[in-house]
Amino acid sequence: MELPRRILIGSTVIVGLGNFIQQLDHNFSRVAIISGEIVKERTQVISQKSMKDADLSEYKWFVAADATIIEAERLARALKRYSPDVIVGQGGGRSVDLAKMTAYSLGKSFISVPTSASHDGISSPFVSMKGSDKPYSIKAKTPIGVLADVELMSKAPHRLMISGCGDLVGKITAVKDWELARDEVHEYYGTYAANLAYLSAKIILDEGQNLVNDDLYGLRTVVEALISAGVASCIAGSSRPCSGSEHLFSHAVEYVAGKNSGLHGERVGIGTIMMAKLHGLDWEKIVETLALFGAPTRGKQINLTENEVVQSLVLASSLRPERFTILNREKLDKNKAASLAKSVKVI
Numbered sequence: 001m002e003l004p005r006r007i008l009i010g011s012t013v014i015v016g017l018g019n020f021i022q023q024l025d026h027n028f029s030r031v032a033i034i035s036g037e038i039v040k041e042r043t044q045v046i047s048q049k050s051m052k053d054a055d056l057s058e059y060k061w062f063v064a065a066d067a068t069i070i071e072a073e074r075l076a077r078a079l080k081r082y083s084p085d086v087i088v089g090q091g092g093g094r095s096v097d098l099a100k101m102t103a104y105s106l107g108k109s110f111i112s113v114p115t116s117a118s119h120d121g122i123s124s125p126f127v128s129m130k131g132s133d134k135p136y137s138i139k140a141k142t143p144i145g146v147l148a149d150v151e152l153m154s155k156a157p158h159r160l161m162i163s164g165c166g167d168l169v170g171k172i173t174a175v176k177d178w179e180l181a182r183d184e185v186h187e188y189y190g191t192y193a194a195n196l197a198y199l200s201a202k203i204i205l206d207e208g209q210n211l212v213n214d215d216l217y218g219l220r221t222v223v224e225a226l227i228s229a230g231v232a233s234c235i236a237g238s239s240r241p242c243s244g245s246e247h248l249f250s251h252a253v254e255y256v257a258g259k260n261s262g263l264h265g266e267r268v269g270i271g272t273i274m275m276a277k278l279h280g281l282d283w284e285k286i287v288e289t290l291a292l293f294g295a296p297t298r299g300k301q302i303n304l305t306e307n308e309v310v311q312s313l314v315l316a317s318s319l320r321p322e323r324f325t326i327l328n329r330e331k332l333d334k335n336k337a338a339s340l341a342k343s344v345k346v347i
């Protein structure tokens with residue numbers, strides 16, 4: 001197991017970024033930071049001061065574009081010349097994923113500094129890259145540290161946190177799919193990892209109203225749950241506890257409908273409703289919870305036509321043949337897919 005060895009969550013903890021890096025390893029002296037342009041504008045001054053305070057004199061900022069394989073390769077070439085001891089990814093999903101991928105290809109340590117609570121990749125070794133030959137997350141580098149500044153994260157658009165809740169709710173069907181794979185194809189099943197992932201979804205279902213009422217309390221709880229889910233993946237050594245048929249649906253939607261089809265967690269949330277129905281779970285509770293957060297529960301809310309929802313459902317199981325899920329048992333054709341989506345009012 002590779003696990004993050006230090007996780008710091010709190011308000012304005014970004015001012016201690018330099019110390020955080022030092023405490024992880026006193027031998028770190030050259031630091032590379034990867035972020036997007038907007039995050040750089042927001043955090044550069046404060047990050048640089050924290051480096052100075054911690055006597056980390058050598059650091060360089062690299063501005064990243066989209067999370068594509070080509071961009072990851074460009075960054076890897078640029079960072080190789082600089083030769084950092086450690087790579088810090090600051091941002092939402094994109095820059096954290098690019099930093100994770102770059103650290104992996106250069107064999108360097110990686111620190112995750114998420115600026116939004118939009119998905120569980122903030123603490124897991126998995127990245128989602130456009131232009132890879134696989135339409136799902138691939139394994140890269142586990143962060144040695146995660147620094148989550150909830151004050152900074154609260155400035156991100158609220159929609160991102162709602163998307164994070166969708167990603168978390170998805171662990172309910174992901175874990176059910178894993179149980180099914182254990183029972184039907186004798187796949188290795190890790191009870192601890194499965195329970196940890198499940199717990200991160202359960203807290204969202206149980207705490208629903210409290211999370212909506214109070215921004216920082218809610219945000220902190222969501223961040224902790226996302227980090228726990230990522231750690232569950234680290235323990236399992238695969239994305240299994242966190243990614244099942246609901247994620248296959250999300251990946252299929254990206255393939256079928258392209259860019260303008262909602263955020264990762266929004267697609268996952270909608271997928272979870274339908275997969276929960278297939279599993280015979282309380283899908284109405286999932287709809288209720290998502291709606292409470294203001295997360296989409298219908299295809300058209302993320303610009304999907306009825307046909308695109310049906311096509312995505314039919315395509316989902318073929319995207320990752322080795323990952324056994326409820327879709328392998330139910331084998332949805334167009335008619336079955338349409339009646340499933342209609343029965344839970346996704347279309």
Ligand SMILES: [Zn+2]
Pocket residue numbers: 119120167242243247264268
């Ligand atoms: Zn996810």
